[in-house]
Amino acid sequence: MATLTLSNVKKSFGKTDVIHGISISVEDGEFIVIVGPSGCGKSTLLRMVAGLETITSGDVQIDGRRVNDQEPMDRDIAMVFQNYALYPHMSVFDNMAYGLKIARTPRAEIEERVAHAAKLLQLETFLQRKPRELSGGQRQRVAMGRAIVRKPAVFLFDEPLSNLDAKLRVQMRLEIKALQRELGVTALYVTHDQVEAMTMADRMVVMNGGIADQVGEPLEVYANPATEFVAGFIGSPPTNFLSADILGRSGDTKVGVRPEHTRLSDSGSLRARAAYSEALGAETLVHLKCADGTQVTVRQDAASTIPQEGNEVGLDWDPANEMRFDPSGRRC
Amino acid sequence: MAQQNGMVERRGAGLWLTHVGLLVGIAFIFFPIWLAFVASTVEQQEIVRPPMPLLPGDQFFSNYARALTSGVNAPVSTMLLNSMIMAIGISLGKIAISLLSAFAIVYFRFPARRLFFWLIFLTLMLPVEVRIVPTYEVIANFGMLNSYQGLILPLIASATATFLFRQFFMTVPDELAEAARVDGAGPMRFFFDILLPMSRTNIAALFVILFIYGWNQYLWPLLITTDPEMNTIVMGIKQMFPSGDDTADWPVIMATSILAMVPPVLVVVGMQRLFIRGLVDSEK
Numbered sequence: 043m044a045t046l047t048l049s050n051v052k053k054s055f056g057k058t059d060v061i062h063g064i065s066i067s068v069e070d071g072e073f074i075v076i077v078g079p080s081g082c083g084k085s086t087l088l089r090m091v092a093g094l095e096t097i098t099s100g101d102v103q104i105d106g107r108r109v110n111d112q113e114p115m116d117r118d119i120a121m122v123f124q125n126y127a128l129y130p131h132m133s134v135f136d137n138m139a140y141g142l143k144i145a146r147t148p149r150a151e152i153e154e155r156v157a158h159a160a161k162l163l164q165l166e167t168f169l170q171r172k173p174r175e176l177s178g179g180q181r182q183r184v185a186m187g188r189a190i191v192r193k194p195a196v197f198l199f200d201e202p203l204s205n206l207d208a209k210l211r212v213q214m215r216l217e218i219k220a221l222q223r224e225l226g227v228t229a230l231y232v233t234h235d236q237v238e239a240m241t242m243a244d245r246m247v248v249m250n251g252g253i254a255d256q257v258g259e260p261l262e263v264y265a266n267p268a269t270e271f272v273a274g275f276i277g278s279p280p281t282n283f284l285s286a287d288i289l290g291r292s293g294d295t296k297v298g299v300r301p302e303h304t305r306l307s308d309s310g311s312l313r314a315r316a317a318y319s320e321a322l323g324a325e326t327l328v329h330l331k332c333a334d335g336t337q338v339t340v341r342q343d344a345a346s347t348i349p350q351e352g353n354e355v356g357l358d359w360d361p362a363n364e365m366r367f368d369p370s371g372r373r374c
Numbered sequence: 375m376a377q378q379n380g381m382v383e384r385r386g387a388g389l390w391l392t393h394v395g396l397l398v399g400i401a402f403i404f405f406p407i408w409l410a411f412v413a414s415t416v417e418q419q420e421i422v423r424p425p426m427p428l429l430p431g432d433q434f435f436s437n438y439a440r441a442l443t444s445g446v447n448a449p450v451s452t453m454l455l456n457s458m459i460m461a462i463g464i465s466l467g468k469i470a471i472s473l474l475s476a477f478a479i480v481y482f483r484f485p486a487r488r489l490f491f492w493l494i495f496l497t498l499m500l501p502v503e504v505r506i507v508p509t510y511e512v513i514a515n516f517g518m519l520n521s522y523q524g525l526i527l528p529l530i531a532s533a534t535a536t537f538l539f540r541q542f543f544m545t546v547p548d549e550l551a552e553a554a555r556v557d558g559a560g561p562m563r564f565f566f567d568i569l570l571p572m573s574r575t576n577i578a579a580l581f582v583i584l585f586i587y588g589w590n591q592y593l594w595p596l597l598i599t600t601d602p603e604m605n606t607i608v609m610g611i612k613q614m615f616p617s618g619d620d621t622a623d624w625p626v627i628m629a630t631s632i633l634a635m636v637p638p639v640l641v642v643v644g645m646q647r648l649f650i651r652g653l654v655d656s657e658k
Contacts, residue, residue, distance in 0.1 A: 092552075092556060093555075093556075094552050094555065094556075113555070114552075114556045115555070115556060115557065115558030119556070120556065121552075121553070121556045123549045123552070123553060124549070125547060127547065127549035127550050127552065127553035128553075129550065129553075129554075129567075129568055130572060131568075131571040131572055140554075140557050140559075140567070144557060144558040145558055188553075
C-alpha cells in the first residue's frame with residue numbers, strides 16, 4: 043500500500059520524444075487507469091514505473107521514495123503482462139512462488155502466501171499444472187496470483203485483458219476490480235479499451251501523443267472532456283463534431299455533441315440525410331450525413347421511429363449538452 | 375489414427391511397391407554393415423578365401439574380446455573411451471559455449487554487438503580443415519599433443535550452435551525476461567532458471583548432432599595423437615591397417631568397426647525419444 047507520484051516524467055528514444063512530461067499523483071489504494079489509442083505512450087509510461095524502461099527526465103516516487111534508478115524488484119511493484127509471461131516449464135505453484143524464492147522467503151511462508159492467492163483466485167486445484175494446460179482466463183489468474191503473492195506496494199497492469207474473449211473480459215474486469223478493492227493495493231492499469239477505463243477506474247488518465255490530456259474520475263471525464271480528443275475517445279459511439287460553418291455560426295469554434303444527446307426532430311436547424319442505422323436491440327444507432335459530408339450519429343431508443351435511409355431529417359440538442367472546442371482542440 | 379485414408383490415399387499395389395522399394399533400399403544400405411558384422415565373427419582364413427561367407431561364424435566372442443582387450447595398436451576399449459571423452463567433451467563444451475554466447479548476443483546490449491555476432495558467424499566459413507595448420511601450431515605450443523584438452527579444445531566453439539540458440543532465444547517473448555526482472559531474477563538466474571529449461575529440447579537435438587560430429591572426427595585426432603593410447607576409434611581403425619608386409623587382422627578390424635558404430639547409434643536411439651517428446655509438447 044503506497045502512494046505513487048510521477049512528476050514531469052519524460053521519455054525519449056534517441057531523438058524521438060515519446061512522453062512529453064506527465065505528472066500524476068496516485069493516492070494510496072487508488073485504481074488509476076491509463077487509457078489511450080495505440081502508440082500514445084501509455085505502455086511506455088507504465089514500463090517506466092515498473093523500471094523496465096529508463097526515465098529520461100522527471101521523477102517517479104513510490105511512497106515518497108525516488109525509484110528512478112532502482113531495479114524493478116527493488117521498487118516494490120508487481121506487474122501483470124498482456125501475454126501473461128508465465129514461465130512455461132514451471133507449474134502454477136512455481137510460477138507464483140518464483141519471485142519469493144529469489145527473495146529467499148522461508149518455504150513455509152511461500153506455501154502459505156501461494157495458497158492464499160490461489161484461494162482468492164480459485165486456482166487451488168490447478169497448482170501442479172503447467173501453464174499450457176490452462177485456459178486463457180486461468181492463465182490470466184495465475185499472472186494475477188504471481189503479482190499478489192509479492193504483496194507489492196503498487197500493481198501494474200499492462201493491457202491484461204486484451205488476449206481474452208469478450209465475455210471473459212467482462213468477468214475478469216469485475217474480478218480484478220474486486221480483488222484490488224479487497225487487497226487495497228494501489229494500481230496502475232493500462233488499456234486501450236475505454237469501457238475498461240470507465241468501469242474500473244477510480245480516476246483515469248486519458249493519454250494522447252505522449253501527453254496526459256485529462257486526469258479525472260470517469261464520469262467527470264465523460265461529462266466534461268477537457269479536449270476534443272478526449273471527447274472523441276471516451277464514449278461510444280464517439281462524439282459528433284460539427285464545424286461552425288455547418289451550424290451557420292461565426293468564428294472557428296467546433297461543437298461536439300454526444301450521440302446520446304443528439305435528437306432527431308423535424309424542427310432541428312441542422313439538416314442531415316440518414317445513411318444507415320444499426321439496431322442493437324435496446325437501442326438503435328442512426329448514422330446520418332450532413333450536406334458537407336460530416337458524419338453524425340444519433341442514439342435512439344428502440345421504441346422510437348427510425349428514419350428511412352436517404353430521408354432528410356433535422357437534428358437538435360439541448361444547448362447545455364454542447365461542448366465547444368477551439369481550433370487547437372482545447373475546451374472553450 | 376481412426377481414418378484409414380490420410381492425406382495420401384493408400385492403395386494395395388502402391389502400398390506394396392513402396393514397401394518393396396524401401397526394403398530394397400534398406401538392404402542395399404545395410405549389406406556392407408552386415409558383411410562387416412559377418413567378417414567380425416569368423417576367422418581370418420575364411421575372410422581372405424573367396425567366396426566371402428554371408429552368415430555369421432562362431433568366433434564372435436573371441437574376436438570381440440581380442441579387439442577390446444588388445445586390438446592391433448591399442449585396445450579398442452581404450453580407443454572407445456578416448457572417443458567417448460572427446461565426443462562428450464566436444465558436444466557439452468559446444469553446447470555450453472554457444473548457449474552463453476547466444477545469451478550474450480540476444481539479451482545484452484554491448485558495444486559492437488552486431489560485429490561480434492558476425493565474427494562468430496564468419497567462423498562458420500572456417501571449418502577445422504581450413505585452419506588445421508595454425509591450430510596444430512597453437513596446440514603443439516601449449517603442449518597439448520596427445521591429450522584430451524588437445525582433442526577437445528580446438529573443436530569446442532560452434533557458430534552453428536550459437537546461431538541456432540540465438541534464433542531460439544529470439545522467439546522467447548521479451549515479457550518473460552521482463553517478468554523475471556520484476557521477480558528479481560538477475561541475468562544469470564534468468565538464464566539458468568528459465569532460458570535453460572526452455573531450451574532443453576534444442577539442447578537434446580543439438581547434443582545428438584554434435585556427439586556424432588565429435589565421434590566422427592578423423593583428421594584432427596590423426597594429427598595430434600601419436601601415442602596409440604590416445605587414439606580415438608574412428609582414426610584408430612585406419613591405424614590398424616597394415617603398413618608394408620604385415621597381414622591385416624581383418625576380423626579384429628571389422629569388430630572394431632562394428633564397435634565404433636554402437637555408441638552413436640545408442641545416442642541417436644536414446645535421445646530420439648527425448649527430443650521427439652520435446653517436439654510433441656512444444657511450449658513457449
